[in-house]
Amino acid sequence: MVGPEHSTAFGVASPLLRKIRAAITVTDEERYAIEMLERDGTPFLGQTQILADGAPCRGVGIVEAGWVLRSKALSDGRRQVINFALPGDILCLDALTFDRAYCDLWTIGRAVVTWRSVEEIEQLFTRFPHLAFAIRRLAVQEEAMLSERLLSVGRRSAIESVSHLLLELWHRLMLAGLAGGRAFPMPLSQEVIGDALGLSTVHVNRTLKVLERKGLIRVDRHRPRSIIVLDAPRIERLAGFKPSYLDLGSPPDLEPRGHRRANA
Amino acid sequence: MVGPEHSTAFGVASPLLRKIRAAITVTDEERYAIEMLERDGTPFLGQTQILADGAPCRGVGIVEAGWVLRSKALSDGRRQVINFALPGDILCLDALTFDRAYCDLWTIGRAVVTWRSVEEIEQLFTRFPHLAFAIRRLAVQEEAMLSERLLSVGRRSAIESVSHLLLELWHRLMLAGLAGGRAFPMPLSQEVIGDALGLSTVHVNRTLKVLERKGLIRVDRHRPRSIIVLDAPRIERLAGFKPSYLDLGSPPDLEPRGHRRANA
DNA sequence: CGGATATTTGATGGCGCTCAAGGTTCGTGG
DNA sequence: CCACGAACCTTGAGCGCCATCAAATATCCG
Numbered sequence: 321m322v323g324p325e326h327s328t329a330f331g332v333a334s335p336l337l338r339k340i341r342a343a344i345t346v347t348d349e350e351r352y353a354i355e356m357l358e359r360d361g362t363p364f365l366g367q368t369q370i371l372a373d374g375a376p377c378r379g380v381g382i383v384e385a386g387w388v389l390r391s392k393a394l395s396d397g398r399r400q401v402i403n404f405a406l407p408g409d410i411l412c413l414d415a416l417t418f419d420r421a422y423c424d425l426w427t428i429g430r431a432v433v434t435w436r437s438v439e440e441i442e443q444l445f446t447r448f449p450h451l452a453f454a455i456r457r458l459a460v461q462e463e464a465m466l467s468e469r470l471l472s473v474g475r476r477s478a479i480e481s482v483s484h485l486l487l488e489l490w491h492r493l494m495l496a497g498l499a500g501g502r503a504f505p506m507p508l509s510q511e512v513i514g515d516a517l518g519l520s521t522v523h524v525n526r527t528l529k530v531l532e533r534k535g536l537i538r539v540d541r542h543r544p545r546s547i548i549v550l551d552a553p554r555i556e557r558l559a560g561f562k563p564s565y566l567d568l569g570s571p572p573d574l575e576p577r578g579h580r581r582a583n584a
Numbered sequence: 585m586v587g588p589e590h591s592t593a594f595g596v597a598s599p600l601l602r603k604i605r606a607a608i609t610v611t612d613e614e615r616y617a618i619e620m621l622e623r624d625g626t627p628f629l630g631q632t633q634i635l636a637d638g639a640p641c642r643g644v645g646i647v648e649a650g651w652v653l654r655s656k657a658l659s660d661g662r663r664q665v666i667n668f669a670l671p672g673d674i675l676c677l678d679a680l681t682f683d684r685a686y687c688d689l690w691t692i693g694r695a696v697v698t699w700r701s702v703e704e705i706e707q708l709f710t711r712f713p714h715l716a717f718a719i720r721r722l723a724v725q726e727e728a729m730l731s732e733r734l735l736s737v738g739r740r741s742a743i744e745s746v747s748h749l750l751l752e753l754w755h756r757l758m759l760a761g762l763a764g765g766r767a768f769p770m771p772l773s774q775e776v777i778g779d780a781l782g783l784s785t786v787h788v789n790r791t792l793k794v795l796e797r798k799g800l801i802r803v804d805r806h807r808p809r810s811i812i813v814l815d816a817p818r819i820e821r822l823a824g825f826k827p828s829y830l831d832l833g834s835p836p837d838l839e840p841r842g843h844r845r846a847n848a
Numbered sequence: 849c850g851g852a853t854a855t856t857t858g859a860t861g862g863c864g865c866t867c868a869a870g871g872t873t874c875g876t877g878g
Numbered sequence: 879c880c881a882c883g884a885a886c887c888t889t890g891a892g893c894g895c896c897a898t899c900a901a902a903t904a905t906c907c908g
Contacts, residue, residue: 374828392735394824400735414727417720422728422829456681463678464686466730471656471664474737474782478864509886518738523864525888541887543874560658564638565686742896773854784897789856805855807906855904865894872887878880 334358335408335496336382342495343454343568350448357444358384361434364427371412371425379437381411386431387507390423391515401516403465404428404489404508408496413459416441429507457568464565473518476560481517482527483559486537486547491563502552506545531555598622599672599760600646606759607718607832614712621708622648625698628691635676635689643701645675650695651771654687655779665780667729668692668753668772672760677723680705693771721832728829737782740824745781746791747823750801750811755827766816770809795819 337354340346346354361384364370371377373392381388388405402423405411411425415438427433445452465488472481489506493499508516510524517524531537536555538548549555601618604610610618625648628634635641637656645652652669666687669675675689679702691697709716729752736745753770757763772780774788781788795801800819802812813819 390731392731394735394739398739400738402731402734414724417717418724423731453681460678460682463727463730466727466734467654467656467666467687470666470730470734470737471658473734474664474779475658475662511886515738520865521886522866522888526864529888541873775854785854786856786898787896790896793856805905849908851907853904853906856902858900858902860897860899862897863895866892868890870888870890872885874883874885876882876884878882 333497335406335498336410337408338497339408339458339495339568340451340454343457344450346450350451353444353448353451357382357436358434361385361432363430363432365430366427367429368427369424370427370433371421371423373421373424375421377412377415377419377421379435380413380415380441381425382434382436383407383409383411384432384434387428388431388433389426389428389512389516391426392423399515400518401512403462403469404516406489406492406496407498410455410458413455413462428512454568461566461568468565469516478517478519478523478527479530480559481519482513482524483531483536483555484561485513485517486549487556487559487561487563488566490547490549491566495566502550503540503546503548506539506547597761599670599762600674601672602761603672603722603759603832604715604718607721608714610714614715617708617712617715621646621700622698625649625696627694627696629694630691631693632691633688634691634697635685635687637685637688639685641676641679641683641685643699644677644679644705645689646698646700647671647673647675648696648698651692652695652697653690653692653776653780655690656687663779664782665776667726667733668780670753670756670760671762674719674722677719677726692776718832725830725832732829733780742781742783742787742791743794744823745783746777746788747795747800747819748825749777749781750813751820751823751825751827752830754811754813755830759830766814767804767810767812770803770811 334355336358337346337351340354361382364386370381370388383405385407387407388409388411390402390405390411391399392402393399411433412421414422419438445455468484468488472484476484490499490504493504499505510528511521513519514521514524519527528537528539532539534554536549536551536558538550540546540548555561598619600622601610601615604618625646628650634645634652647669649671651671652673652675654666654669654675655663656666657663675697676685678686683702709719732748732752736748740748754763754768757768763769774792775785777783778785778788783791792801792803796803798818800813800815800822802814804810804812819825
């Protein structure tokens with residue numbers, strides 16, 4: 321039904337397209353337009369700052385490959401990671417209505433980012449209103465993720481927060497077609513995880529160890545690092561993880577979990 | 585230049601209009617349209633839930649009077665307040681692209697909320713593109729506030745967080761025309777403040793006491809409760825508060841603070 | 849005045865921070 | 879192939895910020 325897909329940097333089929341397809345049905349013309357967005361990106365190597373809090377925003381960024389993080393820093397160096405952008409995620413969507421960044425942007429390891437001007441995106445939205453709708457949904461999802469993160473940092477214990485973050489990343493990577501089965505890539509250092517959850521590096525380490533000792537996950541420390549989920553139901557229960565906030569298409573499952581009927 | 589303004593519930597001139605004027609110049613027609621939005625609201629008395637996490641969203645809400653909070657709860661009762669909506673703030677702006685709530689909504693004390701259908705808002709946006717732009721800016725500001733809250737909860741100490749929250753509310757109330765001078769209304773109980781900052785009620789109490797003992801604020805405990813800021817520069821320094829993330833119009837002040845020239 | 853809600857204060861303890869040192873993995877260049 | 883440095887992970891010891899529990903006080907409302 322659909323032809324072979326354009327292959328983006330690092331040889332993965334477009335995660336952005338995949339995510340948009342979760343929200344709307346995409347015509348061939350629209351598919352082509354999306355694929356054109358994810359071209360000619362700038363490659364970065366290590367941890368590199370690509371945008372500064374308060375700086376003018378050059379437009380909208382698309383993460384072609386690698387991971388990017390959004391963070392805010394205090395004057396004495398304390399840092400809070402606001403969110404992670406995975407391949408197919410869009411950076412600075414707010415640039416469409418506000419031309420100043422309110423966060424720092426850093427790459428994590430290798431990453432490829434494409435910048436598109438506000439005008440280009442607005443033309444795209446005019447030509448393809450469906451795409452505008454789908455991408456606005458991505459923005460709503462971002463806010464839902466932010467709320468969930470705030471809940472973690474404010475009210476969940478360390479082991480709950482860490483578990484919840486791992487499950488969120490696993491889920492997002494699957495939705496983007498970047499993870500399958502029980503394993504998923506984990507480029508984040510324990511320091512970065514701590515900065516996302518309001519924890520110290522040391523405590524993230526101890527918490528991961530506990531999760532391993534409980535037989536819930538296995539951490540593969542060889543690069544490229546990865547996580548293997550050994551007991552999904554148990555860690556989901558521990559984290560109180562309900563993936564509905566990540567689903568763009570269908571409404572969230574309002575029934576209690578784990579009560580699917582046998583022959584339905 | 586501008587005629588007498590329509591007076592909303594509780595006799596305060598439209599805070600929404602005032603905030604929109606910070607972002608764009610408003611024509612008389614637009615002013616009338618905004619004022620029509622803030623009519624015929626439903627009044628609520630105490631702490632009342634007006635929307636549930638995961639429930640279908642009836643449309644967009646406008647806070648005419650009183651305060652509303654957005655929160656998420658864990659199954660065991662722990663609660664995180666995501667943000668506060670003051671008079672003139674808009675609730676569920678995401679309903680325009682996503683028809684499910686991802687937070688609970690509760691009133692704080694007396695409040696009046698008007699619900700407008702998605703269709704009505706979309707018609708408004710079509711008729712007045714400038715208004716659409718200004719209101720999208722309000723949405724961006726919401727995200728900036730959320731990021732700042734995450735920074736507080738994750739990385740600031742209790743005394744820094746509490747100070748920062750107080751300053752944010754003071755500033756927002758001034759922008760909405762609901763506070764002037766050094767005093768501002770404070771309907772939030774210490775429990776609610778704790779739920780917003782990831783702190784216990786007891787610790788919020790002790791922290792407020794410290795701020796009073798340091799001579800930075802005075803808490804008026806008689807209802808309607810209020811806060812008086814006694815030493816704005818000092819508490820702003822303590823909190824690391826930079827109000828640029830709340831300003832919709834002008835770009836943020838990139839120069840170091842407190843260096844205004846004498847005769848300028 | 850009585851009941852409900854919110855604030856205040858003390859005592860105690862734990863989760864997670866800090867400091868410090870040693871181990872691992874990996875990239876680079878000899 | 880090995881040496882070396884950088885970044886990251888690991889583990890222990892000690893402690894502090896803030897949570898929890900409990901009880902008294904204050905404020906408001908009817």
